[in-house]
Amino acid sequence: MNFELKALSLAAASKLRTDTLIVLISDQFQAGQDPLSALISKAIKAKDFSSKSGQMLQAYASPGISASKVIFLGISKGTPQDIKSGLNALIPSLKASETQALCLVSTDSGNAQRIQSLLVSLADGTYVYGTTQSKPVSRSLRQVTLALPSVTAALETAFKTTVAMIRGIELAxxxxxxxxxxxxxxxxxxxxxxxxxxxxxxxxxxxxxxxxxxxxxxxxxxxxxxxxxxxxxxxxxxxxxxxxxxxxxxxxxxxxxxxxxxxxxxxxxxxxxxxxxxxxxxxxxxxxxxxxxxxxxxxxxxxxxxxxxxxxxxxxxxxxxxxxxxxxxxxxxxxxxxxxxxxxxxxxxxxxxxxxxxxxxxxxxxxxxxxxxxxxxxxxxxxxxxxxxxxxxxxxxxxxxxxxxxxxxxxxxxxxxxxxxxxxxxxxxxxxxxxxxxxxxxxxxxxxxxxxxxxxxxxxxxxxxxxxxxxxxxxxxxxxxxxxxxx
Structure with missing residues (x-):
């Protein structure tokens, strides 16, 4: 699996061309003036979605959004356990649709522990063992882009460390x-x-x-x-x-x-x-x-x-x-x-x-x-x-x-x-x-x-x-x- 880190606002994410866009919504989410914010604000107001960890809402071919598929995912307070619970709810649908590339969009930059929780939980849930299978078996998910509103040197280091940790975990x-x-x-x-x-x-x-x-x-x-x-x-x-x-x-x-x-x-x-x-x-x-x-x-x-x-x-x-x-x-x-x-x-x-x-x-x-x-x-x-x-x-x-x-x-x-x-x-x-x-x-x-x-x-x-x-x-x-x- 390849990992990439990008600085991307929610407005810019609306214009990102990708198969699957996953937008993480925490309790602290504040809507902006962009199509993604507008869509999720309507859903929250209509009580069709909440930031509770594991809550999901999918949208297809939405006006003003370039990604063909958008998934809003609740992560509550954004603690490591909240993130793990949220991604555990999401992963079965990723596997069922055989998603090959996705972009995870966080509405706040968070910290090193948030980056680690997101990537490690995603890698753990999509891991596939295939060494002794008669036919080649591999995970369908090949490319993960993590998008944050801003990327500091510290977050870049945390990202690289987390990717190295995932490589070690998967070897073990x-x-x-x-x-x-x-x-x-x-x-x-x-x-x-x-x-x-x-x-x-x-x-x-x-x-x-x-x-x-x-x-x-x-x-x-x-x-x-x-x-x-x-x-x-x-x-x-x-x-x-x-x-x-x-x-x-x-x-x-x-x-x-x-x-x-x-x-x-x-x-x-x-x-x-x-x-x-x-x-x-x-x-x-x-x-x-x-x-x-x-x-x-x-x-x-x-x-x-x-x-x-x-x-x-x-x-x-x-x-x-x-x-x-x-x-x-x-x-x-x-x-x-x-x-x-x-x-x-x-x-x-x-x-x-x-x-x-x-x-x-x-x-x-x-x-x-x-x-x-x-x-x-x-x-x-x-x-x-x-x-x-x-x-x-x-x-x-x-x-x-x-x-x-x-x-x-x-x-x-x-x-x-x-x-x-x-x-x-x-x-x-x-x-x-x-x-x-x-x-x-x-x-x-x-x-x-x-x-x-x-x-x-x-x-x-x-x-x-x-x-x-x-x-x-x-x-x-x-x-x-x-x-x-x-x-």
Missing amino acids: KEWANRPANHATPSMLGKAAQALAKSAAISCEVLGPKDVAKLGMGSFMSVAQGSAEPLRFIVLKYQGGAKTDAPTVLVGKGITFDTGGISLKPAPEMDEMKYDMGGAASVLGVFHSLSQIKPKINVVGLIPACENMPDGLAVKPGDVVTSMSGQTIEILNTDAEGRLILCDALTYAERFKPKAVIDIATLTGACVIALGAVRSGMFATEDDLAHRLQQAGDDANDLCWRLPLDDAYSEALKSNFADVANVGGRAGGAITAAKFLHRFAKKYPWAHLDIAGTAWKGGAAKGATGRPVGLLLHYLLSQASTATKSPK
Whole structure:
């Protein structure tokens, strides 16, 4: 999809030649002396239309209006949620008519968040996955023009950043949507190497022998039951000075999760192809960074493998040694994400990071706690937690902080190793985070449990691309802080 930004008054929009003109009407709408204003004023007066979010009125071949089709769309107060609700009501008609090009006209210039909400919601609603279809499938909407009364340099920057964010979100969706036989660990490695075509990005992909030399016994134990070889992917974005400490993103890359010997139930197991949603989000963020080019340094670590139940698979009760030297009793092989992440967290120490954030579809317990609205967020420092919370609010990619009290570690005690990989059912998302916390003591650390937010089930089954928006906002806020700080 191509995006364009224009400065266009409502009067000028009346003369714009386009197939579909969508005029956004908020509670603050004030009519001018132009054909579009006249038309909508009559409709409001006749109570055939209101600015309530999702309200629509269509007009065809209207006098004085060059566009053949005009849609007036209510967006209430113009909040991100109002805009999303409005566009959700509009998108089915766009799909039904197979609209290829449209112009979104805002009657006020708004701000960066308004631009982001409009474009991200439109892109999300019209996204189509087609990689493994027998016939070519693509979205019908190809061209989107956003028209504002005036365009400042700040709004131009916000527009470009939003477009880059959409590219990253859609890359994350693509890889999380792919079936496991089209998204193996080796294929993820090649996808990461493709990102390194950007001058600011480098990539290294480690195989089983390299990982064995590093002593990643916990990671290797998960992969040992699969015919697909593991991959440990290291991405580096160098936008700042070489002496600037990087932020490290660690993405869980279980390309398919059967549960291993602790086999999952058959219903909905197909959805376990998205268990690499954390890895997909890291790929998406790096794609966006390559376009925005902020002056920061970022490292992406992706431990990627399958969790399969063959004769070589790790067994409940086995004890493995992690890269940190800590031993782990594997009580449940379906708690495998934390086993690959813990070695990646130890590996992250070598970068002397300013912060490490891991992203994982980790626990069903987090889905029960927060549903599909907010990702679970854990952090060792209040400032890091606040910045992530704010980034989620700014991106409309929400998270919620959960506790890391030491008392939760009691459930992870083992008679046969330093730590067990699971506790009881109670507080499952928290005990999983406490397990990871043991391996993240040497830097500020946060954990995002995206099990409920990275994927939608049911008729709308598919990846959401979250939390690319949250992570990107967090990283760009770091770039902004670095710019403002004295040397």
